[in-house]
Amino acid sequence: MADKKINGILNHPAKMDAAGEDSRSTRxxxxxxxxxxxxxxxxxxxxxxxxLPLPVPGVKFGxxxxxxxxxxxxxxxxxxxxxxxxxSLFVAMTRGMIAGIxxxxxxxxxxxxxxxxxxxxxxxxxxxxxxxxGAIAHNLGQFVAISFIYTGMYLWAYLPVLLISGVGAGIxxxxxxxxxxPAFERLRK
Amino acid sequence: xxxxxxxxxxxxxAIIVSAMAIWYLYSNTVSGRPVRxxxxxxxxxxxxxxxxxxxxxxFSIPQDEDVVFHVDKDGSxxxxxxxxxxxxxxxxxxxxxxxxxxxxxxxxxxVKIVPTDGWKEGDPDIVIGSSGEQ
Numbered sequence: 001m002a003d004k005k006i007n008g009i010l011n012h013p014a015k016m017d018a019a020g021e022d023s024r025s026t027r028x029x030x031x032x033x034x035x036x037x038x039x040x041x042x043x044x045x046x047x048x049x050x051x052l053p054l055p056v057p058g059v060k061f062g063x064x065x066x067x068x069x070x071x072x073x074x075x076x077x078x079x080x081x082x083x084x085x086x087x088s089l090f091v092a093m094t095r096g097m098i099a100g101i102x103x104x105x106x107x108x109x110x111x112x113x114x115x116x117x118x119x120x121x122x123x124x125x126x127x128x129x130x131x132x133x134g135a136i137a138h139n140l141g142q143f144v145a146i147s148f149i150y151t152g153m154y155l156w157a158y159l160p161v162l163l164i165s166g167v168g169a170g171i172x173x174x175x176x177x178x179x180x181x182p183a184f185e186r187l188r189k
Numbered sequence: 190x191x192x193x194x195x196x197x198x199x200x201x202x203a204i205i206v207s208a209m210a211i212w213y214l215y216s217n218t219v220s221g222r223p224v225r226x227x228x229x230x231x232x233x234x235x236x237x238x239x240x241x242x243x244x245x246x247x248f249s250i251p252q253d254e255d256v257v258f259h260v261d262k263d264g265s266x267x268x269x270x271x272x273x274x275x276x277x278x279x280x281x282x283x284x285x286x287x288x289x290x291x292x293x294x295x296x297x298x299x300v301k302i303v304p305t306d307g308w309k310e311g312d313p314d315i316v317i318g319s320s321g322e323q
Contacts, residue, residue: 051280058277073190098294126194132201146292150299151229154288156215160208167204178192 032071032079034187036086039067043087059165061172062138068111069131069177070184077115084111098149102142109141110134127177132170139166219287223305226266228258231297239305240264240285253296266300268293 043064052059064087072080084107092100114134117125139162147153228236230252238246242264249257256278257270265283271293278293287308290301 051275056281058275058280096295123190126191126197128193128197129200132204136204146294149232150292150294150297151232151234151290151301153290153299153301156211157286157288157290160212160215163204163208163211167201171201174192 028075028079031075031188032082035067035071035075035079035184036083038184038187039064039083039087040090042066054165056161056165059161059169061169062135063173063176065107065110065134065138066173066177066180068107069114069127069134069173070181072111072114072118073127073177074181074184077111080111080115081108084108101149102145105145106138106141110138113137126174128171128174131174131177132167135170135173136163136166138169215288216286219304222287224264224285224287224302225305226258226260227301227303229299229301238266240266240302250298253298256293256296256298258300266302267291268300271296 046061046063052061068080068084068087071083085104088100088104088107091103111134114130114137117130117133143153143155143158143162223239223241225237225239227234228238228250230250235250235252236248238248238260240260243262244260245262246260247257247269248260249255255270255272256268258266259269260266261283263283263285265285267283268278268281268291271278273293273295275295278291278296278298281291284291284300284302287302287304290299292299
């Protein structure tokens with residue numbers, strides 16, 4: 001449903017005049033910026049909540065991934081990667097280099113896995129499953145980065161946690177994405 | 190694309206079941222094995238403590254006196270004090286099974302539980318970024 005609307009905007013005949021390409025790329029830069037801003041707001045909102053009361057500390061929903069997922073599902077992979085990289089730069093500036101590296105390794109792996117699934121399965125996969133796979137990949141990416149920066153860690157002890165928290169976070173972000181889509185759509189008008 | 194599909198339930202169930210199976214196999218393989226706690230400071234091994242039930246001690250490492258560890262009588266170790274902002278290390282709580290670890294990432298400190306006799310042939314052996322202690 002939303003896909004059609006987007007194609008309508010992007011391929012609108014009136015925009016395909018001589019200045020069409022330019023105005024489209026300006027639009028897309030502006031839109032990427034706005035969605036990046038939303039990603040930052042989502043992460044500020046998430047960080048203002050108390051930590052989740054879980055037996056395993058440090059588990060988060062990763063709400064700002066909603067913005068990256070929106071870009072991947074409805075805009076382009078270039079915009080999605082830009083937002084993921086910008087987000088990690090912001091984390092590096094505010095919370096330090098290591099946090100930035102963790103954000104980048106999780107973010108890039110997550111986005112790449114979601115992109116591969118979308119290419120492979122197209123409409124056969126649901127947002128929920130793609131989002132869950134992305135969340136698990138995010139966890140794995142961070143785990144690998146932590147293992148390299150600090151010390152080798154034993155994956156078997158952590159795989160169950162990475163999988164189950166990925167399922168939880170994936171479902172939550174997919175549901176929220178559904179609710180937030182109308183707000184994103186307003187940005188594009 | 191749909192938000193949810195009926196088949197998603199199967200996929201989610203499969204992920205959760207395999208997570209539980211992995212946990213079961215893992216904890217069965219390592220439980221009861223004598224272990225020691227290794228403390229790493231920015232990936233350098235700086236301290237190792239045998240975790241023998243019955244002993245109790247509180248200590249810190251010279252590299253960072255603000256981070257304090259406690260070994261309990263039940264043979265577990267935990268962070269009890271740290272100057273990091275998020276306190277994830279303290280909230281991790283007690284760890285005692287080979288393969289578990291607790292980390293204070295802002296301070297660069299990781300406590301890792303390893304079998305006293307090392308990982309053996311036939312153990313599930315995925316240690317990512319291992320620094321050659323196997």
